[in-house]
Amino acid sequence: MGERLRATGVCRAVLIADAAVGGTHADRVARGLHAAGIDAATLTVPSGESSKCLAEAGRLWDAFAEMAVDRRTHVVAVGGGVTGDLAGFVAATFARGLPVWHVPTTLVAQVDSAIGGKTGINLHGGKNLVGVFWQPVGVVADIDTLATLPDREFVSGLAEVVKYGMILDPDFFVWLEENAAFLVRREPRALAHAVSRSAAIKALVVEQDERETTGLRAALNYGHTFAHAYETVAGYGTLLHGEAVAIGMAQAARLAARIGRVSSEIVARQDQLLKAMGLPVEPAGSLREASPLMAVMARDKKTVNGRLRFVLPSRVGQVDLVEGIDENLVRAVLEA
Numbered sequence: 001m002g003e004r005l006r007a008t009g010v011c012r013a014v015l016i017a018d019a020a021v022g023g024t025h026a027d028r029v030a031r032g033l034h035a036a037g038i039d040a041a042t043l044t045v046p047s048g049e050s051s052k053c054l055a056e057a058g059r060l061w062d063a064f065a066e067m068a069v070d071r072r073t074h075v076v077a078v079g080g081g082v083t084g085d086l087a088g089f090v091a092a093t094f095a096r097g098l099p100v101w102h103v104p105t106t107l108v109a110q111v112d113s114a115i116g117g118k119t120g121i122n123l124h125g126g127k128n129l130v131g132v133f134w135q136p137v138g139v140v141a142d143i144d145t146l147a148t149l150p151d152r153e154f155v156s157g158l159a160e161v162v163k164y165g166m167i168l169d170p171d172f173f174v175w176l177e178e179n180a181a182f183l184v185r186r187e188p189r190a191l192a193h194a195v196s197r198s199a200a201i202k203a204l205v206v207e208q209d210e211r212e213t214t215g216l217r218a219a220l221n222y223g224h225t226f227a228h229a230y231e232t233v234a235g236y237g238t239l240l241h242g243e244a245v246a247i248g249m250a251q252a253a254r255l256a257a258r259i260g261r262v263s264s265e266i267v268a269r270q271d272q273l274l275k276a277m278g279l280p281v282e283p284a285g286s287l288r289e290a291s292p293l294m295a296v297m298a299r300d301k302k303t304v305n306g307r308l309r310f311v312l313p314s315r316v317g318q319v320d321l322v323e324g325i326d327e328n329l330v331r332a333v334l335e336a
Contacts, residue, residue: 001029001076001103001140002036008137010074010099014067015042016060016087018079018105025105025145026078033076040076041067045083049236052086052121054130060090074099074137080106080153081113081241085128088119092134102139106149107157108242110141111164111198116206116220122236126299127228133211141199143191156242158183158277159223161194163249164201166270167219170317172197173273180276218321222311223248229296230287246279255333256312259325266316290334294327 005013013033017026022044033040043063045051075098077087084102091100102114120131146154161183165173175193176183182190202220209216227248231239239247253267271281287293297308308330309323 002032002034002038004138004140005033005038005074005076005101006036010038012072013038013040013074013076014064014069015040015076015078016083016090017042017044017077018047018083019044020047021079021105021145021148024148025103029076029078029103045079045086047082049082049122049231049241052082052128052236054121054123056086057090057093057121060086061094064090064094069094069098071095071098074101076101076103077114078103078105080104080109084109084114085118085120085131088117088134088136089121089131092119092132097134099137100134102136104139104141105145107146107154107195108160109157110143110146110195111157112160112202112220114139114141115199115202116217117210126232126296127236129299135210139199141195143188143195146186146191153240154186155184155278156240159242159246159249159274159279161198162270162273162277162279163220163222163245164198166249166313166316167222167311167319168201168205168317169197170315172201173316177269177273177276180273184276184278215321218311219319222313222319223250223252225297225300225308225310226251226293228300229293230283232296233292234284234287243280246274246277247281247283250274250281251283251333252310252312254336255310255325255330256314258329258333259312259322261312261314261322266313269316288335290331293334294331297330 030040075091077084091098104110104114117133117135119134120128123129165176179190223245227244230244253270256262257267274281311319312322313319
C-alpha cells in the first residue's frame with residue numbers, strides 16, 4: 001500500500017479508520033505508509049451507521065484544520081462502508097477536495113461501497129441524503145481482512161453479491177446458487193471469485209453512468225429503496241445494511257410479481273439463495289407498518305415529483321427503473 005501511494009508522489013496522508021480495525025488493519029496500513037517514507041497520521045471513527053452524521057464529519061473537518069491538512073494530503077479510508085462513505089465525503093469537501101484511497105475491510109465495502117465514488121452522510125430524514133460523487137484514486141481490497149469479520153457482518157455483505165447476479169449477470173447468479181455454502185464458509189477461492197466478479201460488475205456500471213444520468217447506475221440500487229426505509233424506521237444500526245438490502249430485494253421481487261413483471265418462481269429462487277446465504281427475506285413484525293416506511297420512501301433520491309420509482313426485476317439478470325406504481329400495491333407488499 002505504501003509503495004503504491006509513494007509511486008504517485010504522495011508525501012503525506014491521513015488515515016480515517018473504523019475504531020474496530022484501528023489497532024489491526026489500520027495499523028498495518030500506517031506501518032506500510034511510514035516504511036515508504038510517507039508521513040501518516042490516523043484518526044478513528046466509532047463503528048456503526050450512527051457515525052455517518054454531520055457531527056462526525058464536523059469533528060474530522062476540525063481535526064484536518066488543526067493538522068494543517070492541505071490539498072496535497074491524501075486521505076486513506078480503512079474500514080467498511082460507513083467509514084468509506086464518511087471519509088470520502090470529508091475528503092471531497094475539505095479544502096474543496098482531497099485525493100482519497102479506499103482500503104475496504106468488509107465484504108460489503110469490497111464489492112460495493114468502496115467502488116464508484118459515492119460518498120454521503122445520513123440525516124434524521126433519511127439515509128445518504130447529503131453527499132457528493134468523489135472518485136477514489138485507488139481501491140485496495142485484500143480478502144484476507146474478511147477473516148476477522150464477525151459472522152453477521154460477513155453474511156450481510158453477501159446481499160450485495162447476490163444483487164449483482166440479479167441485476168446484470170444471470171450466469172453469476174447460477175454460480176452463487178451452486179457455491180453458496182462455500183461462500184458462507186469463506187472458502188478463499190470462492191470468495192476471491194465473488195469479490196472480483198462483483199467489483200468488476202460495479203466498475204463496469206460506474207464507467208458507463210458515473211453520476212446516474214442515463215439510468216444504468218440506478219440498477220445498483222436494486223432493493224435499496226425498501227432497504228433504506230427499513231434502516232431509517234428501525235433506527236440506524238438496528239439492521240445491518242446488507243440485511244436491509246436482502247429484505248429490500250425480496251420486497252422488490254414481490255412487488256414486481258404483483259404487477260406481472262416476474263413469476264413467483266423468480267421470487268422463490270431469489271428467496272432461496274438469500275436464505276442459503278443466511279440472509280433475511282422478511283422484515284420483523286415491528287417493521288410491517290406501511291405508513292412510516294412510505295414516508296421515508298417519499299424522500300428517496302429516486303423519487304421524482306412525489307412519484308415513487310423502484311428498481312424491479314424482469315428476469316434474473318435484468319432490472320429496470322419503474323415508476324407510476326399504485327401506492328396501494330406498495331403498501332400491500334409492505335404489510336404482507
